[in-house]
Amino acid sequence: MMKRWQAVKRLLPLMAMFALVLSGCGREDLSVLRPQGPVAQGQLDLIKLSISIMIVVMVVVFGIAAYVLVKFRKKKGQDKIPEQVEGNHKLEIIWTAIPLLLVLVLAIPTIQKVFAYGENDWNDPDAVKVEVTSHQFWWEFNYPDYGVKTAQELVIPVGKKIAFQLKTNDVLHSFWVPSLGGKMDTNTEGSVNYMTLIADKADTYIGKCAELCGPSHGFMEFRVKAVDDATFENWVAAFKAPAVLPEDPALAEKFKTNCLSCHAVGDQGGAMGPNLTGMGSRETVASILLNDISGEPGSKPTKDNLVEWLSEPQAVKPGNTMPNPKDLGFTDQEIEQIADYLANYKLDY
Amino acid sequence: MDWLTTVDHKKIGILYLIAGGLFFGIGGIEAILIRLQLIKPMNDLVSAQVFNELITMHGTTMIFLGVMPVIFALMNAVVPLQIGARDVAFPFLNSLGFWTFLFGGLLLNLSWIMGGAPDAGWTSYTPLSTTEYSSTHGVDFYTIGLQIAGLGTLIGGINFLATIITMRAPGMSFMRMPMFTWTSFITSAMILFAFPAITVGLVLLSFDRLLGANFFDVAAGGSPVLWQHIFWIFGHPEVYILILPAFGIISEVIPTFSRKRLFGYSSMVFATILIAFLGFMVWAHHMFTTGLGPVANALFAIATMLIAVPTGIKIFNWLFTMWGGQIRFTSANLFAIGFVPTFVMGGVTGVMLASAPADFQFHDTYFVVAHFHYVIVGGLVFGLFSGLHYWWPKMFGRMLNETLGKWTFWTFAIGFHLTFFVQHFLGLLGMQRRIVSYLPNQNFDTLNFISTIGAILMGVGVLLFLANVVMTARKPSGVANDPWEDGRTLEWSIPSPPPEYNFKQIPLVRGLDAFWKEKMAGNKEMTPSEPLGPIHMPSPSILPFVMSLGLFIAGLGFMFSTEEFSNSFMSLIFNKYIVMIVGLVITFAAMIARSVFDDHGYHIETEELEGEGKA
Ligand code: HEM
Ligand SMILES: [Cu+2]
Numbered sequence: 001m002m003k004r005w006q007a008v009k010r011l012l013p014l015m016a017m018f019a020l021v022l023s024g025c026g027r028e029d030l031s032v033l034r035p036q037g038p039v040a041q042g043q044l045d046l047i048k049l050s051i052s053i054m055i056v057v058m059v060v061v062f063g064i065a066a067y068v069l070v071k072f073r074k075k076k077g078q079d080k081i082p083e084q085v086e087g088n089h090k091l092e093i094i095w096t097a098i099p100l101l102l103v104l105v106l107a108i109p110t111i112q113k114v115f116a117y118g119e120n121d122w123n124d125p126d127a128v129k130v131e132v133t134s135h136q137f138w139w140e141f142n143y144p145d146y147g148v149k150t151a152q153e154l155v156i157p158v159g160k161k162i163a164f165q166l167k168t169n170d171v172l173h174s175f176w177v178p179s180l181g182g183k184m185d186t187n188t189e190g191s192v193n194y195m196t197l198i199a200d201k202a203d204t205y206i207g208k209c210a211e212l213c214g215p216s217h218g219f220m221e222f223r224v225k226a227v228d229d230a231t232f233e234n235w236v237a238a239f240k241a242p243a244v245l246p247e248d249p250a251l252a253e254k255f256k257t258n259c260l261s262c263h264a265v266g267d268q269g270g271a272m273g274p275n276l277t278g279m280g281s282r283e284t285v286a287s288i289l290l291n292d293i294s295g296e297p298g299s300k301p302t303k304d305n306l307v308e309w310l311s312e313p314q315a316v317k318p319g320n321t322m323p324n325p326k327d328l329g330f331t332d333q334e335i336e337q338i339a340d341y342l343a344n345y346k347l348d349y
Numbered sequence: 350m351d352w353l354t355t356v357d358h359k360k361i362g363i364l365y366l367i368a369g370g371l372f373f374g375i376g377g378i379e380a381i382l383i384r385l386q387l388i389k390p391m392n393d394l395v396s397a398q399v400f401n402e403l404i405t406m407h408g409t410t411m412i413f414l415g416v417m418p419v420i421f422a423l424m425n426a427v428v429p430l431q432i433g434a435r436d437v438a439f440p441f442l443n444s445l446g447f448w449t450f451l452f453g454g455l456l457l458n459l460s461w462i463m464g465g466a467p468d469a470g471w472t473s474y475t476p477l478s479t480t481e482y483s484s485t486h487g488v489d490f491y492t493i494g495l496q497i498a499g500l501g502t503l504i505g506g507i508n509f510l511a512t513i514i515t516m517r518a519p520g521m522s523f524m525r526m527p528m529f530t531w532t533s534f535i536t537s538a539m540i541l542f543a544f545p546a547i548t549v550g551l552v553l554l555s556f557d558r559l560l561g562a563n564f565f566d567v568a569a570g571g572s573p574v575l576w577q578h579i580f581w582i583f584g585h586p587e588v589y590i591l592i593l594p595a596f597g598i599i600s601e602v603i604p605t606f607s608r609k610r611l612f613g614y615s616s617m618v619f620a621t622i623l624i625a626f627l628g629f630m631v632w633a634h635h636m637f638t639t640g641l642g643p644v645a646n647a648l649f650a651i652a653t654m655l656i657a658v659p660t661g662i663k664i665f666n667w668l669f670t671m672w673g674g675q676i677r678f679t680s681a682n683l684f685a686i687g688f689v690p691t692f693v694m695g696g697v698t699g700v701m702l703a704s705a706p707a708d709f710q711f712h713d714t715y716f717v718v719a720h721f722h723y724v725i726v727g728g729l730v731f732g733l734f735s736g737l738h739y740w741w742p743k744m745f746g747r748m749l750n751e752t753l754g755k756w757t758f759w760t761f762a763i764g765f766h767l768t769f770f771v772q773h774f775l776g777l778l779g780m781q782r783r784i785v786s787y788l789p790n791q792n793f794d795t796l797n798f799i800s801t802i803g804a805i806l807m808g809v810g811v812l813l814f815l816a817n818v819v820m821t822a823r824k825p826s827g828v829a830n831d832p833w834e835d836g837r838t839l840e841w842s843i844p845s846p847p848p849e850y851n852f853k854q855i856p857l858v859r860g861l862d863a864f865w866k867e868k869m870a871g872n873k874e875m876t877p878s879e880p881l882g883p884i885h886m887p888s889p890s891i892l893p894f895v896m897s898l899g900l901f902i903a904g905l906g907f908m909f910s911t912e913e914f915s916n917s918f919m920s921l922i923f924n925k926y927i928v929m930i931v932g933l934v935i936t937f938a939a940m941i942a943r944s945v946f947d948d949h950g951y952h953i954e955t956e957e958l959e960g961e962g963k964a
Contacts, residue, residue, distance in 0.1 A: 025774075025778070025792070026777070026778035026779065026792050027778075027779070027791060027792060030778065030779040030791060030792075031777065031778045031779055031792070032710045032776075032777045032778070032779060033777050033778070040710075042706070043706050043707055043709060043710050044710075046704055046706055046707045047701065047704075047707045047710065047777075050700065050701040050704055050707060051701065053700075054697035054698070054700060054701060057661075057693070057697055058690075058693060058694065058697060061664060061665075061668070061689075061690070061693050062690055062693075064665075064668050065668055065686075065689060065690060068668055068671045068672050068676075069671070069676065069686065072607070072671055072672065072673060072674050072675065072676050073675075073676045073677075073678070074608075074675040074676055074677050075675075078675050081608060081869070082607075082608055082609050082673055082674050082675055083609075083673065084609060084610045085609065085610070085612060085669075085673065086610070086612075086613075086614070087612055087613035087614065087615070087616065087666075088612075088613070088669075091665070091669065092613050092616050092662065092665075092666075095661060095662060095665040096658060096661075096662055098661075099657050099658045099661040100658055102657075103654045103655065103657055103658065103700070106654065106700070106704060107650070107651055107654055110647075110650050110651075110654075110703075110704040110705060110706065110707075111647045111650070111651070113705075113706035114643045114646050114647045114650065114705050114706055115643045115647070116706075117643075117706050117709070118642060118643030118646065136482075170476065170482065171474075171476045171477040171482050172474055172476070172477065172573060174638060174712075174713060176781065178710065178779040179779075181709070181710075182638070182706065182707075182708070182709020182710040182712075183638050183709055183710070183712060183713070184638055184640060184709070185638050185639050185640060187573065187574065187639070187640060188476070188567040188572075188573055189567055190567055190572070191572070191573075191574055191639075191640060193640035206779070206791075208779065208781050209781070210638075210712065210713040210714065210781040210782075211474070211713060212401070212469070212470045212474070212477065212783040213477060214401070214477065214482065215396075215397035215398050215400075215401060215785070216397060217401075217783060217784060217785075218397075218781075218783075218784025218785045218786055218787065219786075288788060290788070296790060297789075297790050298789060298790065318396065318397040318398065319397065319398070
């Protein structure tokens, strides 16, 4: 009885696994199991193929194991020594050959896809080029053909090949949008990587950093907004519009000297930190404070999140390199005002 | 004192076991803390910095300091007995290997109390591990501690190679060697080739950090990808170094408790060799997303998948060993049987990972965490528990309590699957590894909660084992020579625990499973291959301890050589390399003492041996 239960116990997780995989679960904008583009789809097909082969292997092995354990357990009064079998060449050849065959079945599509996804589309005139530069702990996206450099939110046209060039500004990170396709490391200069992704449908996808990169590694997320062509063009135009600065001239001055030494808005400022153009249209602040336009449960008004960030950046993302605005001489009230300004700085597209 | 100077392989085995237990405990506490931090989203039990230190130290400790010494403990306790030898080839070196290992491990763990543990992951990828991004001494503790500990491992490995090659009893040809000895042999050979690679890497990294070299600095022409190659050229074989002895244990335990000889012995031997060989060929499967290009990725993917073939041979051989046998479900055998399906599950996810384009999705996610814990914990730790329950009576002359042993198995096994099975899904749902926390509503919450509960249950299992050990230690020692009654190999032909010289007379080996063969022929004992005579024994020595202590001091000295102390005396002795030199002088003085003073050891006389035989 006990033994039979054991066999069932072994098979249960397998069944559960199969069920889960087939039904496809998790968030549409995040899960590997719910692909939203051809690359992720191809990779999931491969995963499904390999899981199926592996489940067959497991069922066979567990089946034999269960049978053996039930059938050959020592019974009372069994004193005769069992026959000391040396081995069996036929059997051994069979269980060498079958795994070889199974490996072959998996190896062929693997190699096909290795080469398919290894293709470099950087020079393909139909592809939208994006240079991704990773920083501790944020992402910079530069569109060389459009003259746009944004941060944390990547806007892409639906259905087009997006050719990425990936590199890092400091330590190694890894660029990963699970529902669009697998990850690729951002290496240092000299071993720059290329990768192509396509989004099938307009939506916002969650991207993550997948290589340990310091204390806030887990908080180094980003969003990918896939939009139709017209919206994309509008976004580019809106992004390139002249900078909007705080209305209050004193505040504007303070913002320029203290913040724009690193950040940029529109055509002004520097590139040390994330570009702040159109902050009010973003779904997150610092990638983990969810703004209410994201529609996520537990999100807060953009302004509140900005206040939280500006009051104590280290508390939100430990180890990040932004100075604390309070140390730069901002009062609580000024922080409030800056937050207000940024929250209302929206892009119309 | 006796323990500081011993050169007896059995005692050194026990020392390794204690040291391994200690580090395994530390690594386990770190694991539980990691899991508690992840029990719910946006938890703040530990800070992000401490979390990274915890994962780094947990991984490093478990791999280098937790399971490695337990493997060495069993190798020391069993291999010389299995081949009918009186000791290892170089008893003095054996002791030296242990002490260097221990001091290296202690140095590494000192980092917790000396201002910052390493925090760049157990893989220490550059540039994150360079002084620019990891400014505490953490990574120095890692590079120096592991160099010293690695030296110990290398010494141990070489010693076992020499022992197994030269000290087999008459008649024990290679193809009559017990499987555990075989896997120990192959593991030692792998240590010989793999450890120098990591040592080179660690030396280069410590030069970058402490002397301002530029091996991994891009701006100066170095390459971070170079570190990854060096690390994994060691790191991949390392996991086979760990798992092969477990294979060996399973190949001993299953036949004993099935009362059958191992099915397909020679194919087992060749599968082991093949696995070791392929183990060296596949390091870049850890680097598919590094961007090596499709050709490299394709080749390494195929090479990796091929490992499934010899591994499969082993699994089926074990199953067919049980086929037609009389299986007894002792604690040792439960762990061995539990090993098979768990390891198979770890193995199949391994093949899945080998499919490079799919790995673009798996890599650096919890899917990988699940996979390697299935292999390392579900495989190796199950194997070690099996081996410990199996050989405990031989090592200590006392049987572990069987009831408690079964409880250990069930809590540990159930806890294990709860912890790690769900992590496969966490990875597929999009949870990357090494993250201190995660936002709610991503479908990560429940699975993480289950995983943490499982980890606590595993902890309970380990505590049960400890309780068992303590209770057993109180009982009088001296169980029968062959307490499982179906022992097949030479270690079961001598008393438990064995006398210091192991074999009064070196036995004559007449076939595979030598002791079983004699028993089947109706003999109670092995036939001796030599007349009774005085036995030569090596003298105990404190020098290995002193040499290792010297290295430890030198390591500390080197590490802090660039530190700015507020105390001028400290600055003087560290910045002028005085501490380092003192340490090296201690080590070299001990080496010279060892070379200059001849020590011929001593003899145990025939009368004494006969006296003991009668008592
Ligand atoms: C008590 C049982 C254990 C539990 C609950 C446990 C849990 C964990 C967790 C939660 C992580 C962190 C995953 C991440 O985010 O990277 C981890 C990492 C790791 N564990 Fe374990 N673990 C256990 C035992 C072991 C053992 C016995 C070994 C090896 C012998 C081991 C080797 C590793 C390694 C190599 C890492 C990766 C560390 C890194 O990312 O640098 N673990 N473990
Ligand atoms: Cu990162």
